[in-house]
Structures are given as C-alpha cells and as structure tokens.
Amino acid sequence: MLKGEKVGLRARHEDDIPVLRAELYDDVVNASRAEGGPWRPITPGFKDPRLVVDDTKEASVPFSVVELAGGTLVGTATLWGIDPHNRCAHIGLGLLPSSRGKGYGTDVVAVLCHYGFVVRGLQRLQIETLADNTAMLRSAERNGFVREGVLRSSAWVMGEFLDEVLLGLLAQEYQEGKRA
DSSP states (O other): OEEOSSEEEEOOOTTHHHHHIIIIISSHHHHHHHSSSOOOOOOTTOOOTTTSOOTTOTTEEEEEEEETTTOOEEEEEEEEEEETTTTEEEEEEEEOGGGTTSSHHHHHHHHHHIIIIIISOOSEEEEEEETTOHHHHHHHHHTTOEEEEEEEEEEEETTEEEEEEEEEEEHHHHHHHHHO
8 A cells, every 4th residue: 555644646446436426436527637538327237447457458557545543535536647758647545525624635646746756667657637626636746746728618527618737747846846
C-alpha cells in the first residue's frame, strides 16, 4: 500500500467493486462528469472494465483509496495513459460523495505523484478536469500542478459542452516542491 497523510492507495479488492459502482458509477450526473462518454447502466454481475482490474494492462494502474485511520473505502484513483517512452501519464480520481471535502483528494494526488515520479520514474504527470471542478483544481494546485491551458467546450456533459482545464507537473518541479 502507498500511504499519504490521510489515505492509502491499495490494490482493488472484489468487495470494493459494488461500493464503487453504487456510489460513483450508478449516479448518472457523477458518472457523466467523470467519464469521457455518455452514462449507461451496467447489468449487475457484469465485469465493469472501469472497476475490474486487468493486471496485464501496463498503461493503467488503478487503486482503491482507503482511509488510513480505519481502512474504510473512500474512492478510486488511477495513473492512466502511461507512456513509457515519453515518461508521462495522467492522473484520475473519484471520491465517494460521503468522503468529499475532507482533504482526501489533495492527499490522493500527492500519493499518485509519489507513485508516478518516485516509483515509476516518470518525467511528467497531467490532469484534465472540468473547469467547474474546483475541488480537483484545488487539489492539483496544492500539489504543485500548473494550469497549462483550457480546452474550450471539449466535454459533452449532460446536455451541454463544458470547458476542461489541463494541468501539468514535471519531475523537477515535484522534487523542488518536496524540498521547499
């Protein structure tokens, strides 16, 4: 398990899947904002590729996020789109509604940065998030991510086009932030 100040990132357990599905992916609005495509219902018992881990896929490393204090599942985190040649990847996370607003998101981003830069030896991490996702923007910026641009009207979400913000963090900036 990778540990932050408040949360740990561990392998996905079979018991996590029904909770994550019910809390994150069965909610039409939440899933529509988090996914790159339209929401659709998933049949009970179906092996949902968003949640079931395929350890043979090297380009994505999914984690379950748990509170360190009690081990309670609080969400999901992923390092995805891992490009070993250019040494870059993307960060994604989703917190259960009851776990939002407690500083877990900032801690998850910090732990994913440690994993990406220290464990994997990457050069760049990137986050794309909806422009109105103030919690993610705040979590990213608290961890040293820099706003690099806005992708105007790039996300179709629940009947409207929304802007996305692109943020990046380089290994050198991460190391400098750790020394400060």
